[in-house]
Amino acid sequence: MHKVLHQLALALFCFLITTTATAFSPKDVPVRPAPPGHYLKQESLPVHTQETFNHDQPIVGTYYFYWYNANYKGQILDADGTDALTDHPIDSIDMSYRSSAWHLQQLRDILAAGIDFILPVYWGYPDSGSHWSLEGLPPLVEAAQRLEKEGIRPPRIGMFYDTTTLRNNSKKYHVDLTKPEGKEWFYLTVRDFYSMIPPNLRASVDSKPVVWLYIAEFVKHQDPTIFDYLRAQFLKDFGIEPLIVKEVSWQGRADLDYKWGIASGPQIRGVAAVGPGYDDSAVPRATHKIRKRESGNFYRNAWNLALSLDPATRPKIAIVETWNEFHEGTDIAPSKEYGRMYVELTRKYADLWRTGVQTKREGPYATAQEVSIIFGQTPTDAGLTLGTAPAVPDGKTFNVITSGISARRADWKKRDPNYLYFDVDNSFFFRDKVPLELEFEYLDSGNGKIIVEYDSTATSLSHNGAFKSIISAYLTNTKTWKTARIQIPDAYFSGRANGQDFRISAPNVGLTIRKVELRKLHGSDSHPLRMP
Template identity: 45%
Template sequence: MRNAGFIAQPMAAAVAVAVGGCLCFAAAPPEREIPPAFGPYVNLTAADFAEARSFTRADRLVGTYYFYWYCVRTKEHIVNPDGSDALTDHPASMEDFSYRSVRWHQKELSDMMDAGIDFVLPVFWGAPSEQATNAGLHWSYAGLPPLVQAREALLRQGKNPPRIGLFYDTSTLRHNRWGQHLDLTTDYGKRWFYATIRDFFSMIPPKHWAMLDGRPIVLLYSAAFAKNHDQSVIDYTREQFKKDFGGRVPWIGAEVSWRLQADAKVAWGGALGLRNPGIASLGPGYDHSAVPGRAPLVVPRAGGRFYETNWIKFLRRPSKLVMVETWNEFHEGTDVCESKEYGRQYIELTRKYATLFKQGWMPPWPPGRFTRASAVSVVLGPADQADGLWRIDNEDGAPVPARAGERDCRLLRTGARGHGYVYFGLDDSFKRAGAMNLKLEVEYFDSAAGALGVEFDGSDSAAPFGGAYTRSPETVKLTGSKTWKTAVFTLPGARLLNSQNRGADLRLVVQAPEIYVRRIVLRRN
């Protein structure tokens, strides 16, 4: 998953030229004047949209993230400064492998058509500081005209290539040539944020825009790179865009880290497993082995099974939009495009499931050992005894083997946070299409005062991640009685589609210094 350390080494070297290899400053640099729009397509009128086409909210759409920062001539994002290979996976051919090549863009767009992709979001690292041709991130600007030319050529051939929207890589709110760390609650911060979106669309003729109900699609990466933000930055962007682009208002999907109201929410990290807070994300796996300085993180592709499994999970509870993460991020091994390692396997798989998605197909639940079972359970201890239900460790919840009241169990200590979780997964053969009403029994040792609740993958659309963390109506008071007890929770409308962290179906919510847990039973109600 991308983070502040995401900048691949070739880019880091380019930035280092501008800022001495360090993006830290003893004092904030002065605010420079924000330049006018980079491209010619501004101050638009209705006539400029005569050839434009739009998707509607009723359409089922498949999009993808397009990393176009590679250049075989300059070795940008291909070779590390020490001469080592910067890529985990590799394109099928290095010929014309460059953001400056119309031929390369045209080939990728054609392959996206074969994969059933409806719209493409170039990953844009542009910013007011990067307009200059000697800026380290100027490739973001230089690569767009060839992409437009490629799409235009396909249209002239009578084809229907993916339409172009924007993925705003908000890393540039912190990592940019001018050394700015943007506060999006200030006037300067809002103008910078908007100028990045403006610059992108000023370079794309409206006939090529990906629009939803007549509104150009913009997805935002993480809010973590902004010094501060609030709703005003979105409101400002909408108003300014309307003035510059013929009355159009952008359709903005914000990553879940943004604390504001957008048109939809999206979660980065789908390559690690399906995420669906409104706009779904899924991918083939993950491996950033070639990226220097990162701790190992590999999610195996399992010969395509991982990708197919996540598509199946998505199809059981689909949203209208799904993003394939990613088309061609070779550094992190999340590519589904044609590659040296996998050929066209993932293009074909994407086409298969994109077609099923648009047809409205819903996968049947697999028969198995627990299809007719009335309950599943797990007994926690030094070696858990799983019977259709199993514990899943996550960063915010990994209970350790323990003993309390003369019984083996597991102990969760919440530390300074004062809260934590215990996650569980469920055998698919116990699940049924549609919503289920279930009952969860939790045997616990009441060692400290606090509260115990349950969040499950349910039907409450107002709950986080589209219902993935629906709260059980019951909350149990913990008193510190030093006795074993059993708490009972109802799970109305449970869907259990592995939508929680690490693919879990439900989790215990612990608001106490510690809790000992022994036996969990999930029953049909």
């Protein structure tokens, strides 16, 4: 239906006659729909006069949710009149995407938190009319310009492309990026957003406006060339290419990547993502997830992990998930529940981030030289934990008892291969330049190879080295317990192995393990304290 209507619109307004049901190709359309804003190339400031962040400059950003409207309780109450929010803003009287006064107060608080740029969560899409995403941006821009008139540099404004709209939209169009019309839809959403943001207010790195992509699951089909198309089209309209930051689920060449959803802990990829916790109990969902804030310690530990990395090699951008997503309890904005506690914490850590401080690693295993897990009826884990399904679908394991010895087994069938996954406590090791030794006890049952795959620094390998493979031992069917020991000189261990750090398997046979140990070699101290 969407394609037919779109063809009719083209016939009416562009005087094109289509004779087939084939969707339009951008090259066949002489005039695109006009953007909602007027800040395109011909009306932009010259690139050299635009304020921009440098690629080697440490900066801090956050996701900005502006869909609220207290006047009719939009996003504040559910349809049945119940409270839609887990956490609550201190004052919601003027809380509305249409209110520049509300945006202004948010920007002042964001500055107080030491945040350099915001990413408004954009739900607009081509020809979406007066959707709140479009209506809310002019008042936000007005608020930023108000700060400028006061002599205050406002947080810069970048685009958080909420890709939910690639499937959920009023046109009932499921975007296919392998099709010309899908590519056009994808690009016009970006164009429309930045057409409403003055060049001097844009969050740009090396003059490139930031396009930050949410997860890819809402797109019908991906196309790795979509980012090249986005760059080329953006360059035509704005005179500069964008800086593309993709969620790790996207295919294609982006400038940086990040991992969405940091309820289980910080995610440090091309971007360092941190957050205060998670609680979606107020959202009408079949199941709920809660990650307690631990009186702020969860947030402190996330920042500490990021700051403990070498400033020369750690990411330059830190992103806080989120400023004010009150539904899922990821907010750091002033709230009735926490006051200004998280504003003050963020200011503290953002200042450390920008000044390039490296802190001492903290946590239960920060000074340990070894971590381990022993599989009894209840596993005894000391810095090593077993990753299991459904978190890792191919990590289905079960307890076994062999000759009175408790152990853990992963079966391997032709159409159902399974691995023993392990996560290393971040306080023990996280992207540290320290050689490791892995040792595990296994039941020598069957014949074949035992393979260890680990998150490594070998970025030239497939998956950027997230599954570097090494043969650790051979099964010879002696039915006895044996020990395998390998050295790992290039561990990265940032959770890129399906959310874990390494996995062990015996392909086509299956594997039973009763104990795993991981130790640092040479007594290395991997967590030096750098200048405060």
